[in-house]
Amino acid sequence: MTTNITRRALIGGGLGIAATSLLAGCSTVTRSTDVKAINKAVALPDYVPWQGGPAPVLPKTSALMPSAFRSIPDRLVPTRGRPGDGSIVRGSVPTNSPVPPSKGNNPYWQGLDEHMGVDLRLTITPNADFPNKFATQVAGDTLGDVFTINQGFSYLPQFLEAKAADLSPHLSGAGVRDYPYLANLPTASWRGTVFSGGIYGVPVPRGPLTSQVLHLRQDRFDRLGVDPGFGSLDEFLQLCRRVSDPHANRWALASVPTSILAPMLGVPNQWREDGGSLTHMYETEEYRELLDVSRRLIAEDLVHPDSITAYNGKVWLVQGSALMLSDTYSAIPGILGQATPGSGFELGLAPFVGPGGAKPKPWLGDPNNTIAAVAAGDDRRVRMLLDVLDWCASPFGTEAWTYRKFGIEGRDFEYRDGAPVLTTVGNSETALGEFPLQYFTECPLPLYYAGRPGMTDTVYRSLASWLDDGLPNPTYGLYSPTNSTKGPTVGTFATNAINDVLLGRAPVASWRDTVREWRRRGGDAVRREFEEALEARAS
Structure with missing residues (x-):
């Protein structure tokens, strides 16, 4: 959670x-309110792989x-x-x-x-x-x-x-x-x-197929004569600028690919755990940088204009109005199923890159x-x-x-x-x-x-490039009563503040005030309960 x-x-x-x-x-x-009792451990089922x-x-x-x-x-x-x-x-x-x-x-x-x-x-x-x-x-x-x-x-x-x-x-x-x-x-x-x-x-x-990957229209990139590969955040931004053409009803991205950009900048997967202490991604300098990059993508018209108000990313990818879509690996069958047979639709997967040339550590899905x-x-x-x-x-x-x-x-x-x-x-x-x-x-x-045997190899290569280095959410499987009761309201508050920054209604600098208020409204209580839950599970 x-x-x-x-x-x-x-x-x-x-x-x-x-x-x-x-x-x-x-x-x-x-x-x-009994966090330790709620998070008490139990002997898990044996894992016996089927042979x-x-x-x-x-x-x-x-x-x-x-x-x-x-x-x-x-x-x-x-x-x-x-x-x-x-x-x-x-x-x-x-x-x-x-x-x-x-x-x-x-x-x-x-x-x-x-x-x-x-x-x-x-x-x-x-x-x-x-x-x-x-x-x-x-x-x-x-x-x-x-x-x-x-x-x-x-x-x-x-x-x-x-x-x-x-x-x-x-x-x-x-x-x-x-x-x-x-x-x-x-x-x-x-x-x-x-x-x-x-x-x-x-x-x-x-499994790991809940992890986000950047899907791309390989056939459309080929038609434009553009190589969709990139090896840094700057190269990714240049790629987006190169293929976006709003006058032709074509944008690089279906939405801001937060789960793809975050590992490029070293943002933790929801929480960063260090010796039993937790820091939320909102509290990091890297997250403020993520907001700034995201804001620039929208300001430069590189993201589908309906991404925040009327999102329909899979349809846009299949139609070709968006050339890249951040979604899970498990979304692939549904995307392929929407493509018209004989249309030449070819799905590719973008590479993962780490911050400043470091080894990529993509967010591992729950x-x-x-x-x-x-x-x-x-x-x-x-x-x-x-x-x-x-x-x-x-x-x-x-x-x-x-x-x-x-x-x-x-x-x-x-x-x-x-x-x-x-x-x-x-x-x-x-x-x-x-x-x-x-x-x-x-x-x-x-x-x-x-009917698409080549897709197996494409997905396999993508997963093999990062799987052992994936970054899990350290609070997965833990329960916070405050997150349960106040999480939706606090989450809505944060999401509204994020959208204000992305749409230019508030400066990135305002995020520090948002985080202070997020902590006051429940973020600090959630942190304490997750830390207590970590201790309970460890014992």
């Missing part, structure tokens, strides 16, 4: 009243490197039985894709029931509406058996203790070995599921997209639901993974040159290959891009 204003942080403000009402009178929950599938085509240069594949194996690993007991399993999930047809009109979804051995009934909500929907479900106690959690909302540990199953007895240590696909999830991802000395969810892992909780219930029911989640985590190369992503051959997808390609029907029924069952849990994301 961070004090940045994010979609997850905004969710926290909307759930405070609902969560407080729900928890009223619960005597079993940890007090919200039953195809061998990656490229070597693992780092323990963090995802497995790389250029094609689907000819022989898929059969799924071992059906995990369910035939009962109804209700769940609540968000989606970034169009909401798929309901089960009665969706043979793919009906096939999921058959594969899983349950009657799967999902409440699917577009991400933009998910905060309000989730709040309503929390208040009405209608989240279901498995539900996606947005980790920024207020009183999360207390809510989980009151309403979710503590999975520690089933998953801690060697217990997870009863669920071999869940055991395949990395240890770092499980750290995000720990609250109050228990495991209160399963990860929705993304290991999870989110987590999913299992409703409290009797042991037998919880174990069955964990079997279902184990199926949901079946990895690349299994029948289950292939069905989840592509559906029914001949209806939802067809093989073209050996690669599964979704049909128009399949795009609808599988939600563009991202059916929101993926927000229960899924396997560690592989490097695989259907």
Whole structure:
């Protein structure tokens, strides 16, 4: 968790009243101000990498490197039985894709029931509406058996203790070995599921693919005769000036690429930890320099003019009105899916550079997209639901993974040159290959891009260039009560001040006053709680 204003942080403000009402009178929950109790450690699940599938085509240069594949194996690993007991399993999930047809009109979804051995009934909500929907479900106690959690909302540990199953007895240590696909999830991802000395969810892992990279339109750069490479901040700025042409409806950048610029200047990933003491990035001289560079990008008309008020970066990249886009590696399939076949669209990835010629240390993204909780219930029911989640985590190369992503051959997808390609029907029924069952849990994301084997190599080379030097957020997996309750408001205050600087309404020099006010409004309290949480986890 961070004090940045994010979609997850905004969710926290909307759930405070609902969560407080729900928890009223619960005597079993940890007090919200007991930082050490909330951050108490637990024995994490053993990490047992799955060995039953195809061998990656490229070597693992780092323990963090995802497995790389250029094609689907000819022989898929059969799924071992059906995990369910035939009962109804209700769940609540968000989606970034169009909401798929309901089960009665969706043979793919009906096939999921058959594969899983349950009657799967999902409440699917577009991400933009998910905060309000989730709040309503929390208040009405209608989240279901498995539900996606947005980790920024207020009183999360207390809510989980009151309403979710503590999975520690089933998953801690060697217990997870009863669920071999869940055991395949990395240890770092499980750290995000720990609250109050228990495991209160399963990860929705993304690994290093949550990290930001600068996507670029290689075909458009080639057409302009411009090499998109750069080796310093100055060279990057020169590149942006060279390709921007507002009169031709073309800008270098979809938005200010904060997560790309920050490592160029040596800005810490949210917090800098030194001997248990924390300094927020806002408090550093490097962050003021970042603001100045960002302001200049906008002032020189190098950034799409709607980037702050009506952002739609992926569309702009695909249309060609923006030639570079800062987004996660995990966004690549969605970007490729929006490109018109036969248009010549070619996606490239920009290099990473460090400050003043030093070795680059890009920000390492958090290991999870989110987590999913299992409703409290009797042991037998919880174990069955964990079997279902184990199926949901079946990895690349299994029948289950292939069905989840592509559906029914001949209806939802067809093989073209050996690669599964979704049909128009399949795009609808599988939600563009991202059916929101993926927000229960899924396997560690592989490097695989259907029909685009070269993209695997492109992403692999990019990750290999920096992965072991990536800079993690030292507060990942820690919980600050103040950040939970005041984070959204404090984040909005900081974001408004940042935008004032970027749009020229306030000078960069005003940032020092902003930081003093940020500290007073809650920043110092969040720091103290995270430092206390670091101490609790270390012990």
